[in-house]
Amino acid sequence: xxxxxxxxxxxxxxxxxxxxxxxxxxxxxxxxxxxxxxxxxxxxxxxxxxxxxxxxxxxxxxxxxxxxxxxxxxxxxxxxxxxxxxxxxxxxxxxxxxxxxxxxxxxxxxxxxxxxxxxxxxxxxxxxxxxxxxxxxxxxxxxxxxxxxxxxxxxxxxxxxxxxxxxxxxxxxxxxxxxxxxxxxxxxxxxxxxxxxxxxxxxxxxxxxxxxxxxxxxxxxxxxxxxxxxxxxxxxxxxxxxxxxxxxxxxxxxxxxxxxxxxxxxxxx
Numbered sequence: 225x226x227x228x229x230x231x232x233x234x235x236x237x238x239x240x241x242x243x244x245x246x247x248x249x250x251x252x253x254x255x256x257x258x259x260x261x262x263x264x265x266x267x268x269x270x271x272x273x274x275x276x277x278x279x280x281x282x283x284x285x286x287x288x289x290x291x292x293x294x295x296x297x298x299x300x301x302x303x304x305x306x307x308x309x310x311x312x313x314x315x316x317x318x319x320x321x322x323x324x325x326x327x328x329x330x331x332x333x334x335x336x337x338x339x340x341x342x343x344x345x346x347x348x349x350x351x352x353x354x355x356x357x358x359x360x361x362x363x364x365x366x367x368x369x370x371x372x373x374x375x376x377x378x379x380x381x382x383x384x385x386x387x388x389x390x391x392x393x394x395x396x397x398x399x400x401x402x403x404x405x406x407x408x409x410x411x412x413x414x415x416x417x418x419x420x421x422x423x424x425x426x427x428x429x430x431x432x433x434x435x436x437x438x439x440x441x442x443x444x445x446x447x448x449x450x451x452x453x454x455x456x457x458x459x460x461x462x463x464x465x466x467x468x469x470x471x472x473x474x475x476x477x478x479x480x481x482x483x484x485x486x487x488x489x490x491x492x493x
Contacts, residue, residue: 234332235383235419247290266420269429319374325352331383334362340386356444380432398438
């Protein structure tokens with residue numbers, strides 16, 4: 225069984241403060257270790273669930289040379305390969321070859337979610353809201369659409385209570401979720417102790433892969449419109465003349481195509 229683990233930092237137990245996720249900040253090394261160990265838990269669970277080829281893709285933009293490069297290689301479980309990419313959604317080779325199930329670890333809620341720890345969508349400085357064909361989504365939706373483009377179902381999402389709720393609403397009740405903390409502010413949460421969180425993630429990964437047929441592959445629809453509301457007119461200025469893209473309001477850009485992947489690449493790549 226081929227398993228894809230897609231990961232982000234903000235949804236990890238023990239991570240609640242911005243400097244834990246920012247490359248070069250004083251708390252970043254602590255965040256990296258916590259992050260890597262939750263990934264290891266998912267790898268162990270995937271292997272127990274029948275995974276024979278497991279690839280981890282870091283999707284956290286920590287800044288500069290740390291973008292999509294926050295895992296601590298020396299701490300990673302030997303049972304996986306891992307990807308360092310230059311740009312989010314750049315790496316698709318594993319998916320193109322065919323993957324049986326995806327595990328999303330350390331996810332966070334979309335921008336504007338009151339109980340979402342470190343909530344944001346893509347860029348906290350530039351992006352406010354994102355829609356796929358009028359469905360408002362966050363980064364879980366982006367990663368799910370990426371997997372779905374090549375027929376891979378998302379079977380597990382871990383993170384805070386808010387993102388687990390968001391993911392279930394988007395992907396259906398067959399999705400397995402592991403809430404490892406409950407937010408009560410942007411940088412405030414009651415958390416499951418990391419050692420126990422890892423136990424929960426490991427067990428859930430194994431169980432989720434056994435139930436992978438219960439979760440449909442996510443498809444935003446055909447044709448597809450990817451619409452972004454930016455926080456400033458300047459951000460919209462930068463993409464307004466791209467092929468397939470229309471500026472529909474001062475701060476809103478719409479990219480339209482016959483499928484999600486084409487619409488996304490017109491806007492983002």
